[in-house]
Amino acid sequence: MANATATTRKLVLKMSVSLDGFVAGADGEVDWIFRTSGGADSTAWVLDTLGAAGVHIMGSRSYHDMAAFWPFSELPIAAPMNDIPKMVFSRSGIADGPQADRTTRALAEAKARNAQRLGVMPTAAVLASWAEPVVARGDLVQEILRLKEQPGRYILAHGGARFAQSLVATGLVDEYRLAIHPVLLGRGQPLFSALRQPLDLHLVSLTPFASGAMAAVYRPA
Numbered sequence: 707m708a709n710a711t712a713t714t715r716k717l718v719l720k721m722s723v724s725l726d727g728f729v730a731g732a733d734g735e736v737d738w739i740f741r742t743s744g745g746a747d748s749t750a751w752v753l754d755t756l757g758a759a760g761v762h763i764m765g766s767r768s769y770h771d772m773a774a775f776w777p778f779s780e781l782p783i784a785a786p787m788n789d790i791p792k793m794v795f796s797r798s799g800i801a802d803g804p805q806a807d808r809t810t811r812a813l814a815e816a817k818a819r820n821a822q823r824l825g826v827m828p829t830a831a832v833l834a835s836w837a838e839p840v841v842a843r844g845d846l847v848q849e850i851l852r853l854k855e856q857p858g859r860y861i862l863a864h865g866g867a868r869f870a871q872s873l874v875a876t877g878l879v880d881e882y883r884l885a886i887h888p889v890l891l892g893r894g895q896p897l898f899s900a901l902r903q904p905l906d907l908h909l910v911s912l913t914p915f916a917s918g919a920m921a922a923v924y925r926p927a
Contacts, residue, residue, distance in 0.1 A: 716860040716880040717850065720755055721870055721897060723884050728894030729867045735894075742887040748915040749782055755883055756786035760859030763842075765869030766796035772864075773836040777828035788832045790862075792839035795849065795869060799841055850878050867895040875900035881925050882907070888918040 721729050722739045730736050764772065769792070776787040794800055842849040850873075853861055860881075863873055873879055874897065898905075906927040913921040 715760075715854040715856065715858065717854065717863065717873075717878055718755070718759070718860050718881045718883055719863045719870060719873055719879045720883040721865055721885070723886055723897055724889050724891045724894070725886060726890050726892070727896050727898065728891045729865065729870060729897045730895040731891055732893050732895070734867070738889045738891065739887060742889050743885070743915075743917055743919055745916050747913075748885070748917060748919060748921070751885075751913055751915075751921050752783050753786065755862070756783060756790070758859055759786070759790055759862035761791045761793055761853070761861055762787070762864060763793045763795065763853070763861055764864045765866050766794055766798075766800055768864055768866040768869065769794040769796075769800060769839065771866075777832050777836055778826065780826050788828070788835060790835075792835060793842055793853070794839045795842045795846065797843050799843065800839070846872055847876050847878065850876060854878070867897075870897060871895075871900040874898055875902060877902075877905075879926075881910070881923065884922045884924070886920050886922055 722736075722743070723729055724738065731738070772787070776784055779787075842853075850861075863870065863879075907924040908927045910923040910925055911921070912923075915921070
């Protein structure tokens with residue numbers, strides 16, 4: 707397992723997980739996250755996490771989903787999601803394939819909806835932040851190590867499931883910020899299934915929310 711202590715820039719993995727440790731259902735379902743979240747307290751925790759980040763990193767599937775949503779969102783966390791630079795990890799790039807087609811259609815539909823109701827329309831800078839992310843195509847460990855060596859605030863990873871599992875397996879995650887939801891899925895896509903050996907963690911903080919969810923922050927012991 708790689709040593710994450712040789713560099714100074716921290717890698718933080720933020721994920722929503724069920725009480726039994728899944729980040730998505732067996733078919734990728736995440737509706738349970740929205741059923742068991744929300745509220746001023748949890749929003750404040752997310753804003754605090756986002757506000758200290760210097761770059762968002764994510765897999766290509768999460769990128770396409772986020773790019774079709776956040777530029778047009780009125781949620782309080784939309785501003786940091788849009789403003790902070792993005793890096794997408796994808797060996798094949800982000801411009802081609804069915805996911806890119808779906809994102810293009812979703813962006814067009816969202817623009818039309820917002821134009822009709824005169825709601826929030828993204829600025830050119832916001833659109834560019836999603837349309838022109840840095841794309842990392844190389845070996846995951848080497849790309850993360852290079853990113854850690856750069857100056858700046860911490861690296862915030864969002865997922866999706868396979869990307870998060872791969873990050874866990876590298877041993878390079880310095881902090882886990884887990885929103886634990888009060889739901890049992892029974893089966894699905896576990897966050898820690900790619901761990902190569904047991905990992906002892908130190909609890910940094912535990913924050914309960916009115917929704918019944920809680921935020922747990924852990925660092926490798």
